[in-house]
Amino acid sequence: MQRGTFGAGPRKEFAKTSRPGEFKLEPFTPQKSCSGFQCAVAEYNDYLVNDALRSMHDHIALTWLLTERSTGKIAAYMSLIMDAIKLSFTEKELHNLNYPFKTIPAMKIAKLAVDRSFSEKYKGIGTFMIDSAEHLAWACNTAYCAARFLTVDADIEHDEGVLAFYEKNGFILNSELFNKNRKTICMRKDLYC
Numbered sequence: 001m002q003r004g005t006f007g008a009g010p011r012k013e014f015a016k017t018s019r020p021g022e023f024k025l026e027p028f029t030p031q032k033s034c035s036g037f038q039c040a041v042a043e044y045n046d047y048l049v050n051d052a053l054r055s056m057h058d059h060i061a062l063t064w065l066l067t068e069r070s071t072g073k074i075a076a077y078m079s080l081i082m083d084a085i086k087l088s089f090t091e092k093e094l095h096n097l098n099y100p101f102k103t104i105p106a107m108k109i110a111k112l113a114v115d116r117s118f119s120e121k122y123k124g125i126g127t128f129m130i131d132s133a134e135h136l137a138w139a140c141n142t143a144y145c146a147a148r149f150l151t152v153d154a155d156i157e158h159d160e161g162v163l164a165f166y167e168k169n170g171f172i173l174n175s176e177l178f179n180k181n182r183k184t185i186c187m188r189k190d191l192y193c
């Protein structure tokens, strides 16, 4: 995907210029139509239309939609799942986690995508979605179940730039860098430092 090819003039900062109540973040439901959603990667559009609800029904992934209230259009979506990451001794030291366990609990952003028409208008929707995932993880930590990290498998197959996007949002590379297929890069963000 090409950055900087937006044609509609300077983009507005989503967090600063969207009015309170203009957008809502809510779990996906069967009543919600998502057929118009178009991000830069076809696979992510197909997932929302064909797999997201089934994955929710089977408790494989829970999808959240950012919807524009006035039009009902989906500006972005993310799918969240529970996770556990293996950290090396040095990585555990870095996060001050002096525990003998091999894995540390986490919440993973399994999918994240922003609709192109909203990307053309606003900068910062992806960042807003990550901030929202953090808030959900904190809420979960307080009330239900522990997760120390937010994790992501950055999809460099479709766009190498996503690494920079996640780094700008505070994610760092895991020492176990690649998944088996080497098409994604494993990253984490400490929710508490």
Ligand SMILES: CC(C)(COP(=O)(O)OP(=O)(O)OC[C@H]1O[C@@H](n2cnc3c(N)ncnc32)[C@H](O)[C@@H]1OP(=O)(O)O)[C@@H](O)C(=O)NCCC(=O)NCCS
Pocket (backbone or CB within 6 Å): 001, 003, 039, 040, 041, 044, 111, 112, 113, 114, 115, 119, 122, 123, 124, 125, 126, 127, 128, 153, 154, 155, 158, 159, 160, 161, 162, 164, 165, 166, 168
């Ligand atoms: C990747 C994606 C979610 C980013 O959303 P976004 O709303 O454009 O991101 P933001 O506006 O919050 O960007 C935050 C910062 O990251 C940078 N950034 C965002 N996407 C980038 C990319 N693809 N390449 C390089 N830098 C990127 C922005 O320029 C911005 O930097 P700045 O603060 O220095 O100006 C969106 O482009 C998308 O949906 N892509 C297609 C699906 C996809 O690849 N999802 C990720 C799968 S792991």
